Amino acid sequence: MIILLQLQLLRVKEPSHTSKGYLCFMITLGVWIGCGVIFTIEYRFIDFSDFLPSWLLRAKINQNSQGSIVYKILIILLVLMISVNARPLTKISDISYGKDKLQKLDVYYKNSVQNAPIIIMVHGGAWSMGDKYRFKTVANKVSRWVPKGFIVVSVNYRLLPKADPQIQADDVVSAMVYVQKHAKIWGGNAKKVILMGHSSGGHLVSLIATTANRYKRLKPWLGTISLDSAALNIVNLMQKRHNSFYDDAFGKNEKYWEKVSPSHHLHAKIKPMLLVCSIERANNPCQAAENFSKKAKALGVRTEITPQHLNHFKINKELGKENAYTLQVEAFIRSLGVELK
Incomplete structure (x- = not known):
């Protein structure tokens, strides 16, 4: 629902702010996808170990709460960077x-x-x-x-x-x-x-x-x-x-x-x-x-x-x-x- 609302807001933005509108949408999308990936890994619906970067796996392996938080933040940032770089409009x-x-x-x-x-x-x-x-x-x-x-x-x-x-x-x-x-x-x-x-x-x-x-x-x-x-x-x-x-x-x-x-x-x-x-x-x-x-x-x-x-x-x-x-x-x-x- 939040993503759909963001899309609706994007439609009415003035074109002088179009890039900003897409950026906001991509940030929202990136955060939600990142959270979804974390949920999927935590509950082992899919094993991502074959294609996650080694530095990210090391953060996951660390079982203390600080390591877990770092790992989750890194996941969200990784997905966010991919999302923003995929902006459809310049x-x-x-x-x-x-x-x-x-x-x-x-x-x-x-x-x-x-x-x-x-x-x-x-x-x-x-x-x-x-x-x-x-x-x-x-x-x-x-x-x-x-x-x-x-x-x-x-x-x-x-x-x-x-x-x-x-x-x-x-x-x-x-x-x-x-x-x-x-x-x-x-x-x-x-x-x-x-x-x-x-x-x-x-x-x-x-x-x-x-x-x-x-x-x-x-x-x-x-x-x-x-x-x-x-x-x-x-x-x-x-x-x-x-x-x-x-x-x-x-x-x-x-x-x-x-x-x-x-x-x-x-x-x-x-x-x-x-x-x-x-x-x-x-x-x-x-x-x-x-x-x-x-x-x-x-x-x-x-x-x-x-x-x-x-x-x-x-x-x-x-x-x-x-x-x-x-x-x-x-x-x-x-x-x-x-x-x-």
């Missing part, structure tokens, strides 16, 4: 891909993976806030896809007012280049990258997808998943009634609007794109997705739209849970030639 935090303090990324993966596909997640936050470690950004995605053999990378990048959306996209590209270069270190395959972003992050990944030819260092990736971005046609967006944070991001220069508008850079060689949109949002991101998709398909670009009866924030948070929405996204991932274990 997280490497705050890897620098640039010189700025925000140009960092986190990597989540299983120790045993080889040739693993990689999901690069770009957080949202109106181009001015947000962070790679936020629970809703990575928690369910890590807990869903890392056990299925994926590597999940969560990216930070410079924000407004220091960096405009184009510079932010450039930062994400630098992170992608870093991941592609170092993928083998984590057991990943640089050719099996899937780019994903939510909200303003969805705009950034869509902009990168449509302007990839600008970036000579960037190698091809499999596809792009945009989670509920209404900013696919910036010119159209800015010419209508809109929230003030769009003014902060895009200003009043129409030439700049075109520069950072994914819809204005569509061409025939773009990799497949999945556009997830919220039916519940007032600014109708599903219509923006429909317009983008229609134009893309006319050029021969494969695009899919997945409307969801979820609000803007749940579009991000619910992805990775056992639900129809996650299965739809996974169907798109499979269509890219990626196996989900």
